[in-house]
């Protein structure tokens with residue numbers, strides 16, 4: 462069997478169509494929304510209507526019946542056109558996957574069509590102030606009540622809550638309040654009584670904001686539980702591979718945009734009677750970025766293909782490697798693009814300095830580079846766990 466290291470014709474056509482949509486809006490649209498406190502609602506709605514947000518949701522629930530590689534391609538192309546949409550990582554990828562795998566039939570029919578069309582957006586919250594990377598330490602707790610459950614706890618750095626109709630909350634149940642995490646997942650409407658949130662002032666240039674969430678004895682109906690309260694960690698892990706594949710593609714889109722800007726500038730700018738791109742000190746770092754981006758894209762596509770084939774463990778290794786490589790690639794690409802532009806690299810007009818904090822995000826969230834390296838050290842190399 463021969464393996465072609467290219468994507469299918471359908472995937473390539475999808476990329477082209479999404480790139481056209483992204484270009485119609487352009488980077489200025491995204492930055493203007495960030496500057497003026499607006500959202501990317503028009504782009505999100507149009508991407509939903511055209512079937513791009515729901516491309517990986519099964520057809521019977523209003524989606525395109527594709528896989529996570531298709532959704533990752535959408536995310537990458539929009540980011541490469543200037544609109545890196547963090548909520549694509551969260552709503553259709555993490556929450557969509559978990560509902561599709563573990564939701565009841567009724568939940569799937571009720572929730573997935575809106576998610577696929579982009580008419581309802583769901584946030585995802587696991588991070589807590591005192592737990593951080595160690596999810597086993599989360600203390601947000603769901604107590605049984607007559608009508609369902611009551612939820613108490615705090616989450617932090619949660620994206621897009623102001624745009625979401627509900628948040629998928631990772632909690633503990635009262636009888637599993639200590640010890641190893643046995644997560645129970647609840648879809649909590651953002652207008653629930655006792656649920657408040659506060660924006661965190663971030664340095665990232667993006668219309669998508671981050672929040673600290675407070676759940677104070679929030680009443681949630683029994684049918685807000687997604688999956689089983691006894692299913693354990695597997696149903697949470699189901700969302701992690703898509704999350705990492707999407708986070709990699711989110712980073713790679715921005716990396717491509719930065720590199721494209723840098724290459725263009727290096728061809729035009731002359732200070733010693735020749736384009737600065739003729740100096741190897743400028744050309745080689747850009748060539749390195751091209752290689753890093755292509756390698757990370759290949760690993761992202763491998764992770765998506767393994768995940769689509771149901772090979773969860775090998776997909777996890779590839780997804781962690783892809784996420785790590787893409788995070789490094791975008792940090793390097795933005796840094797090198799700024800260096801290529803000299804002083805202009807720090808002028809807002811050239812659009813690079815605005816990418817700096819966003820590119821650093823890819824080394825931190827949704828899983829940090831250190832935790833991705835821990836995964837490879839333990840599972841790929843068999844090294845002892847240090848924590």
Ligand SMILES: Cc1cc2nc3c(=O)[nH]c(=O)nc-3n(C[C@H](O)[C@H](O)[C@H](O)COP(=O)(O)OP(=O)(O)OC[C@H]3O[C@@H](n4cnc5c(N)ncnc54)[C@H](O)[C@@H]3O)c2cc1C
Pocket residue numbers: 551585586587588592593594595617618619620621665671822825826827828829830831832835847848
């Ligand atoms: C813009 C943004 C959006 C986010 N959106 C969401 C969201 O929608 N939902 C959500 O649930 N969370 C979200 N997060 C949170 C994100 O997932 C966490 O920030 C991330 O997991 C790291 O956790 P922490 O910030 O608590 O860092 P910490 O856990 O405090 O870690 C700090 C540093 O120590 C390192 N470290 C920690 N433990 C180890 C170890 N064992 N070995 C080696 N190094 C270690 C980390 O890698 C990191 O560099 C978001 C964060 C940001 C910045």
